[in-house]
Amino acid sequence: MLYFYISGWKVTPLSATGSIFSSRYLALTVGIILAVMAIGFEGLAVTTVAPVIAGDLQGLHLFGWIFSAYLLAQIIGTMIIGRQIDRKGPALLFTIALILFAVGLVAAAIANDMYMLIAARALQGFGAGSMYTCMYTAISLQYPDHLRAKILGALGTAYVLPSMLGPYVAGVIAQTWSWRYVFWGVLPILLVAAILSMPVFRKLKMPPAAGKPESGVIGLSVLLALGTGMFLSGLGMLPRVLGIALLLAGLALMIVPLRRLLPAGTFALRPGLSSLIASRGLFFAAYVCTQNFLVLSLTETKGLSADKAGLIVASAALSWSIIAILQARWDAADQGRGRHKRIMAGVVLMILGIGMLVWVPAVHVPLAIFGEIVAGIGIGLAHTTSGTVAFTLVKGGQSGQVSGSLQFADSFTPGVAVGIGGAIIAISQTAGRSLEGGITIAMTFCVALVLLSLYASGRTRRVQATEAETSAQAIS
Numbered sequence: 118m119l120y121f122y123i124s125g126w127k128v129t130p131l132s133a134t135g136s137i138f139s140s141r142y143l144a145l146t147v148g149i150i151l152a153v154m155a156i157g158f159e160g161l162a163v164t165t166v167a168p169v170i171a172g173d174l175q176g177l178h179l180f181g182w183i184f185s186a187y188l189l190a191q192i193i194g195t196m197i198i199g200r201q202i203d204r205k206g207p208a209l210l211f212t213i214a215l216i217l218f219a220v221g222l223v224a225a226a227i228a229n230d231m232y233m234l235i236a237a238r239a240l241q242g243f244g245a246g247s248m249y250t251c252m253y254t255a256i257s258l259q260y261p262d263h264l265r266a267k268i269l270g271a272l273g274t275a276y277v278l279p280s281m282l283g284p285y286v287a288g289v290i291a292q293t294w295s296w297r298y299v300f301w302g303v304l305p306i307l308l309v310a311a312i313l314s315m316p317v318f319r320k321l322k323m324p325p326a327a328g329k330p331e332s333g334v335i336g337l338s339v340l341l342a343l344g345t346g347m348f349l350s351g352l353g354m355l356p357r358v359l360g361i362a363l364l365l366a367g368l369a370l371m372i373v374p375l376r377r378l379l380p381a382g383t384f385a386l387r388p389g390l391s392s393l394i395a396s397r398g399l400f401f402a403a404y405v406c407t408q409n410f411l412v413l414s415l416t417e418t419k420g421l422s423a424d425k426a427g428l429i430v431a432s433a434a435l436s437w438s439i440i441a442i443l444q445a446r447w448d449a450a451d452q453g454r455g456r457h458k459r460i461m462a463g464v465v466l467m468i469l470g471i472g473m474l475v476w477v478p479a480v481h482v483p484l485a486i487f488g489e490i491v492a493g494i495g496i497g498l499a500h501t502t503s504g505t506v507a508f509t510l511v512k513g514g515q516s517g518q519v520s521g522s523l524q525f526a527d528s529f530t531p532g533v534a535v536g537i538g539g540a541i542i543a544i545s546q547t548a549g550r551s552l553e554g555g556i557t558i559a560m561t562f563c564v565a566l567v568l569l570s571l572y573a574s575g576r577t578r579r580v581q582a583t584e585a586e587t588s589a590q591a592i593s
Contacts, residue, residue, distance in 0.1 A: 137260070137268045145259060146268060148314025149252045150275045152215075155306040156245045158279040159222070159299075160187075162287030163238075166296040173296065176231025185349060186235045188532040189342040190242035195528060196338040196378050198247040199521015202254050207517070208318040211251035215311055218244025219304060226300040246524060251318070253520030257508045258321050266448035269504045273441035273497065277434040323516070337374040344370025345533065352540040356547060380522055390510045390519065392576035397503045398526035399570035400464055402534035403563040404496045407471050408433070409535055410542075410563070414477050414556045415485065432486050433470075433493030440497030448505065456502050457577065463499030464571045467492050471567060475560040477553045499574075506577065538562055 137146045163170075163183065171180045198210050221240030228234040252272075260268055287299050347367030354360025376384070382391040408430050415426040444459060470492030474480055480488075504523055511519045538559040545555035 135264075137264055137271060142260065142264070142268075144313045145255065145317040146271065148310045148312075148317070149255065149268075150271055151306055151310035152248060152252065152314065153272050153275040154279060155303050155310060156218075156248065157276040158286075158306075159241065159303045160245070161279050162290075162299045163187075166287050166291045166299055169291050169296050170234065171231065174228065174231045174234060176234075179231045179235065182231075182235045183238055185346060186239040187242035187245075188528065189346050190239040191246035191528045192342050192345060192525070193338045194243035194246035195250055195521050195524045196341070197335055198250045199517050199524070200334045202251065202517025202520070203323060203515060206323045207251040207254045207258075207321055208315070211248065211255075211318050212315065214244045214247030214251060215307065216244075217241075218248060219307055220244075222300045222303055222307075226297045246528060249524040249527075250517065250521045253504070253523055254516045255314075255318060255321060257511055257516040257520060258323070259317065262453065262505075262509060263449060265508055266453075266501065266505045267445040269501045270441040270445040273501050274438040277437045277441070334378070337377050340370055341374035341378065344368070344374070345529070348533070349536040352536045353543075355540050355544055379525070380519075386573050386576050388576045390507060390522075392573045393503055393507055393510070394522045394526050396460070396464070396570045396573035396577065397500070397507075397523065398530035399566045399573060400467055400496070400499055401527055402530040403467065403471060403566040403570065404433075404492065405531035406534050406538045406563045406566070407474060407492060407560065410538060410556050410559050411474055411480075411485065411489070413542075414474075414480060414553070418477060418553050418556070419481070421482075429482065429485050429489060433489040433496070436490045436493030437497040437500075440494050441501050444498055444501055448502070453505070453509075456506050457574075459498045459502045460506070460574050460577070461571070463495045463497070463502065464567060464574050466495030467499065467567045468495075468564065468571065470495055471560065471563050475557060475564060477557045477560070534563075534566060 136142075167180065167183050170183065171177045194214070198214065202210055217240050221237045221242075221244055224237035224240065225234055228237055256265060256268055287296075290296070290298050290302065344367045347363045348371060349367070351360045351362070351364030351367055354363065380391045380394055381387070383395050386392045386395055412426045412430055415421040415429060421429075447455065447459065470488045470490070473484055473488030473491070507519055507523055508516075541559045541562060542552070542555035545558055546552065
């Protein structure tokens with residue numbers, strides 16, 4: 118059966134536009150895939166070489182800021198750029214973001230002290246968050262609905278694959294030459310990504326922005342980053358009084374920006390985009406937390422080497438990559454009608470997979486691998502499909518805002534959740550519990566997050582079903 122999609126008043130055969138690698142989309146597809154791979158490799162590589170960097174620059178006391186600076190700047194970049202794209206278009210903003218990320222790479226490569234490195238990481242975080250927001254916006258504008266599942270699946274694979282090779286490659290580079298070459302090595306990939314994608318970005322046309330420009334976005338974003346920094350710092354100092362004070366103060370600063378910057382009704386799980394963003398943030402946070410604490414469990418309580426623990430965690434990345442590709446085929450087969458079921462199935466599989474890893478004393482290598490594979494299948498289904506659904510809910514002139522919300526869910530909630538999980542482990546040990554007991558409680562927290570995500574996902578059903586029906590009427 119030959120399907121068609123409608124673009125404006127033009128009806129085009131699906132066979133002519135059925136691939137994200139067709140001539141019409143090839144440059145943008147390859148360009149943004151390379152950009153995602155560059156960001157993913159750099160982020161995961163830094164995790165491996167960070168201890169070496171801190172030791173070489175004599176800044177072990179600032180170790181945590183290697184990651185915190187990136188996260189906090191990413192929050193600011195995501196929120197600010199997400200609001201600006203709808204009025205200025207993605208081309209200029211993507212160029213600025215790419216340049217900032219590249220400058221951050223160079224600054225990190227030549228850093229002679231930790232303060233310069235931390236500033237470089239902040240530039241990288243701002244650039245990465247902004248680039249992702251611009252790329253999501255380009256997907257919303259350039260690709261028709263029946264191709265979005267494919268390109269999002271490809272981007273998921275492009276980000277996940279570095280998690281299997283990045284840490285190992287970074288370790289080899291650091292041991293053979295220097296950790297500085299980890300940053301230099303990303304630049305050529307970024308250059309090729311820019312050459313391929315920038316011409317397409319310049320041709321993208323934004324629909325008229327809806328409503329008046331939102332005021333105070335920069336101030337709100339900075340306030341949110343400041344509050345998040347205080348909150349995470351406070352978590353690291355618990356149960357001391359200063360830690361509690363910082364935590365409460367940070368939480369107070371975060372409330373207003375979150376309510377203003379996220380889609381209205383996100384905290385109330387309002388049906389539609391609001392509950393979808395909430396669900397995505399919760400299940401992605403649970404996934405990231407699980408990876409962190411599983412590695413800690415395998416190395417510190419089971420005695421596995423870091424490379425073996427990394428291979429076990431990579432099993433989730435592999436299953437994620439495979440399912441991210443397959444879900445695009447399923448989406449094409451049912452014309453998007455089964456998207457909500459795939460999100461729900463993915464979250465349920467995450468509950469099962471993470472649930473297998475909760476009781477740390479019982480977790481051995483075979484169970485860890487199986488649990489990771491199941492969790493990887495779940496995140497591969499839910500994460501990619503939720504992005505596709507979000508773009509069907511975009512209203513005129515709000516592509517950038519929705520793209521920013523998607524990227525925010527992928528960066529903010531995991532950072533906060535990992536901080537909470539780390540605090541749980543620290544407090545449990547202070548209370549006299551074993552490390553195994555603390556990790557078990559932290560893993561239970563991950564299960565609670567994904568259970569709440571399942572409830573939030575259910576709230577999107579009615580709205581998503583309506584959108585799928587409308588889309589199916591257009592594709593026939």
